[in-house]
Amino acid sequence: MNYFADNKELVNELIRYSRLCYERKLAGASGGNLSVRLPQQDAFVVTASGVSLRDVSVENLLIVDSQGTILEGCADLQPSKEVRFHLVIYRARPDVSAVIHVHPPNATIFACLGQDIPLATVSASLKLKQGNVISEAHPGSQELSDFVREAVESLPRETTLLLLKRHGIVTFCATLCEAFDNAELAEDTAKIALGITQFKEIPSGTDL
Numbered sequence: 001m002n003y004f005a006d007n008k009e010l011v012n013e014l015i016r017y018s019r020l021c022y023e024r025k026l027a028g029a030s031g032g033n034l035s036v037r038l039p040q041q042d043a044f045v046v047t048a049s050g051v052s053l054r055d056v057s058v059e060n061l062l063i064v065d066s067q068g069t070i071l072e073g074c075a076d077l078q079p080s081k082e083v084r085f086h087l088v089i090y091r092a093r094p095d096v097s098a099v100i101h102v103h104p105p106n107a108t109i110f111a112c113l114g115q116d117i118p119l120a121t122v123s124a125s126l127k128l129k130q131g132n133v134i135s136e137a138h139p140g141s142q143e144l145s146d147f148v149r150e151a152v153e154s155l156p157r158e159t160t161l162l163l164l165k166r167h168g169i170v171t172f173c174a175t176l177c178e179a180f181d182n183a184e185l186a187e188d189t190a191k192i193a194l195g196i197t198q199f200k201e202i203p204s205g206t207d208l
Contacts (some may be wrong), residue, residue, distance in 0.1 A: 128182065
């Protein structure tokens with residue numbers, strides 16, 4: 001089976017959103033990783049370890065199964081070290097077909113503090129469904145994967161956002177578009193919340 005050729009549209013979508021994450025400064029350098037479930041298959045497209053999201057292409061993506069075994073892709077590359085928790089999310093949530101892990105600066109401030117992002121706007125209150133902050137663990141470790149699995153299995157099904165202590169955020173949804181929108185909204189909401197803390201009171205009628 002040629003996974004890349006048979007799923008060209010989904011692969012190109014993953015490439016697009018990987019680059020958007022970098023362009024929107026949700027991740028820098030070689031940080032961040034994305035994956036997507038292939039329809040009706042035990043197979044997932046994942047970004048590779050050490051490859052910047054700005055440089056993601058079909059040549060450096062990998063296909064893995066639910067155990068993390070590489071099915072297709074460049075022999076010189078390995079899946080992102082965070083593939084463990086991507087796969088546990090997919091196993092726990094059959095409704096999820098896309099996972100995005102990034103390090104947006106403002107949202108990560110709240111992750112470092114071990115606090116949920118304050119839902120400062122109406123849009124955030126309606127759309128962001130965040131779970132508890134995941135306890136700190138070494139990136140790529142089994143411990144981190146276990147923490148994520150325990151959280152996802154115990155949280156309400158509508159949960160689509162997790163903060164990782166001192167690490168970043170994870171969004172998981174039915175589509176890459178939804179997962180990206182959640183990551184972007186989480187960062188914008190965190191920026192607004194931090195901005196609000198600079199003001200004790202804004203006089204009524206003041207133009208900002």
